[in-house]
Amino acid sequence: MSVPRGRGYRAVLEEMISDRVHGASWYFLRLAELLEAGVSEQVPIETMISDIRSIRPGMAPLENVAELLTQVKPLDLSRAIRVYWGRAEEGIRANSRLFMNRVKSMVTISYSSNARLFAEAVGARVVALESNPGGEGRMWGGHGGLVVPDLTMPYFIANSDAVVMGGDGLYEGFIVNKVGSLPLALTSRHLGKPVIVVLESFKARRSRPSQVYRVNVGGIEVPLFDEIPLSLVNVLITDIGVFTRVDVAYIEGKFKETILKYTSTTQ
Structure with missing residues (x-):
């Protein structure tokens, strides 16, 4: 599988941790980029799960994705997140x-x-x-x-x-x-x-x-x-x-x- 190239894992993670403006929808979509960077840099799944839960402890989309990572490969999940995010926007509209x-x-x-x-x-x-x-x-x-x-x-x-x-x-x-x-x-x-x-x-x-x-x-x-x-x-x-x-x-x-x-x- 080819891995999309983008920013480094740590850069995406730090952006999500330090953000003070965006809501949970933004975090959900950013997770796709984080997972792609994690696969590219061979970050262990256990580390990704822990990092995701530490971004905003208790935030529902982060907890849901962390849980799904125990069942789904990170790159497959990142692609599914992008599809879901777009279709969710269409449904809400x-x-x-x-x-x-x-x-x-x-x-x-x-x-x-x-x-x-x-x-x-x-x-x-x-x-x-x-x-x-x-x-x-x-x-x-x-x-x-x-x-x-x-x-x-x-x-x-x-x-x-x-x-x-x-x-x-x-x-x-x-x-x-x-x-x-x-x-x-x-x-x-x-x-x-x-x-x-x-x-x-x-x-x-x-x-x-x-x-x-x-x-x-x-x-x-x-x-x-x-x-x-x-x-x-x-x-x-x-x-x-x-x-x-x-x-x-x-x-x-x-x-x-x-x-x-x-x-x-x-x-």
Whole structure:
């Protein structure tokens, strides 16, 4: 088998560890490059599994891929990841179109590629919270969104059709997303606005994350992610369907079934 040539294994790994802007979708796709570099440099599979789990402990796509590495050759898995990522994007775009004319304006947090896909699919006006710490929400300014201070969320939610956010992980009973997502969902519920979460099936994992990633802000360690109870989520849009009642085991199972199929068809 030929191995795609690219950056070195350590360079890709360090980029993933040091990143402070991107979400889980970006990490999932970067894993394809990491695995290819690992094969090229003959990195032991056990080392790759350990390294992947250390990037963002508990992040669902990383844990899922680390687990799959015990069953699938790294190069086959990297190719399957690329295929799955592209088809997941197509599925989310198609399923988002079901909300055309129902969501014309939305409030969001952080910078989610899936929230952007939704906004583009339905033609919604976007109001994005700055999303501190980190301020990733400011990236929406380059995509036609209005960026506003975090504490103004009640005003803008009241004047929108829905809150739409991405998600870094789907677990039994809750979704993990950027810190600030829980107060956003609670405020939306208080104001009678629906909460729509958009994420790919490769982020579904029944087992609870072992750790919550933290960052240092002014000398204080703060968690970078919130847990949003599924009871606060009105609609979950994924690449495999739209759900108002969420079966995490089903979504996780469909992901694993499909990506294993891709490992045999991409060789």
